[in-house]
Amino acid sequence: MDKLMDKMQEAAMYITSRIGSDPVHIGMVLGSGLGGLADELQDAVAISYKDIPYFPVSTVFGHKGKLVVGTLEGKRVMCMQGRFHYYEGYGMDQVVFPIQVMHALGINNLLVTNAAGGVNTSYKPGDLMLIVDHIKLIADSPMRGPNYDSLGERFFDMTNAYDKKLSALAREEAKRLGITLQEGVYMFFAGPSYETPAEIRAARILGSDAVGMSTVPEALAASHMRMKVLGISCITNMAAGILDQPLNHTEVMETGDRVKEAFTLLVRNVTKQWPV
Numbered sequence: 001m002d003k004l005m006d007k008m009q010e011a012a013m014y015i016t017s018r019i020g021s022d023p024v025h026i027g028m029v030l031g032s033g034l035g036g037l038a039d040e041l042q043d044a045v046a047i048s049y050k051d052i053p054y055f056p057v058s059t060v061f062g063h064k065g066k067l068v069v070g071t072l073e074g075k076r077v078m079c080m081q082g083r084f085h086y087y088e089g090y091g092m093d094q095v096v097f098p099i100q101v102m103h104a105l106g107i108n109n110l111l112v113t114n115a116a117g118g119v120n121t122s123y124k125p126g127d128l129m130l131i132v133d134h135i136k137l138i139a140d141s142p143m144r145g146p147n148y149d150s151l152g153e154r155f156f157d158m159t160n161a162y163d164k165k166l167s168a169l170a171r172e173e174a175k176r177l178g179i180t181l182q183e184g185v186y187m188f189f190a191g192p193s194y195e196t197p198a199e200i201r202a203a204r205i206l207g208s209d210a211v212g213m214s215t216v217p218e219a220l221a222a223s224h225m226r227m228k229v230l231g232i233s234c235i236t237n238m239a240a241g242i243l244d245q246p247l248n249h250t251e252v253m254e255t256g257d258r259v260k261e262a263f264t265l266l267v268r269n270v271t272k273q274w275p276v
């Protein structure tokens, strides 16, 4: 079997056999240090990625490799407790396969979250950032190759990749809750090295506010399928060269842990109001 649609259906059927056929309203991809949110779901069913047909497995510390389905603030949500990254050696098509499976399960709303380095010098580690747009300069794309017309168009719009109404909702809820929510452009780097200081200066000149190694492939696949996307970054560190200190994944995870209360509060309240 090599057709994407067949693989999506097989994975979706397996997941349905584990979670039942009640609709799932929102898919959530939880970034480095942010996976704890999945532990808050009520009536949760957790499925290991290794049990789902054609799913890749997580290889990165802090990415548990589980799909957790349950209720959050009255909505049925599906959390990816761990995502797949291009630098792990997966093709872009494998990186976005879970998003396509969510779509096959009838999910049309997606929250993508990540840990990111702050490029905008007015940010500080621990800030949350609403992703209003993104930049990807590397040539590869998850939509490279034959187009599956039943999923989406060959040439698809990215003007509204990050849904304006959902962004407004996140902005309002952050304000109401007294949570600082920066807004900015996320720039995708392939990793796994962190960027050089010169790359960060270039990223700033190009108009980015934060850099990271994920999210953009998922946002592309979701936009292809016309899913509504909300993006939130956690600025876990200032990007390379801004502070006189080397970067490391331990710091990324620690900052994620430090902001988990504000992150969870914001996501809970946005979920409550999320129109489905």
Ligand SMILES: O=P(O)(O)O[C@@H]1C[C@H](O)[C@@H](CO)O1
Pocket: 030, 031, 032, 033, 060, 083, 085, 113, 114, 115, 116, 191, 212, 213, 214, 215, 248, 249, 252
């Ligand atoms: O999965 P995300 O984008 O949240 O993880 C970031 C990018 C790398 O995987 C890792 C680097 O520390 O954190």
